Amino acid sequence: MPIKKWTFQYSIAFPILSALFSSVQYFKGQTISYSVTFGLTWAFITIAIFATRRAYNFKKNIDCQLCNDLNPKDAQRK
Incomplete structure (x- = not known):
């Protein structure tokens, strides 16, 4: 998993x-x-949902055009 890349993106x-x-x-x-308080809470919730779904897609090798984290070779096997 590209944790370093995702951490940088979410920190922005x-x-x-x-x-x-x-x-x-x-x-x-x-x-x-x-x-x-509202802004911090909902920003955290939003990022948590997006990150969880992104990690799930990465683990299941589901191609995500927005995320673009998969290798092109892996995407061609489908």
């Missing part, structure tokens, strides 16, 4: 998602503390 995605979710809640009129 987590603050972006957190900021996005937090700003949406803040602009909806919530307090800053609630907005930050």
Whole structure:
């Protein structure tokens, strides 16, 4: 599994998602503390779901055009 690559990608995605979710809640009129908590929680949940599915696809050798983690040789065997 390309753990190093995925860790780097998720370390970039987590603050972006957190900021996005937090700003949406803040602009909806919530307090800053609630907005930050909401953003951090839902960013973590979103990344956990995506990472779990990505690891499952990698383990089962399911080609994912978005992820592009499989070797081209493996994808041609199907």
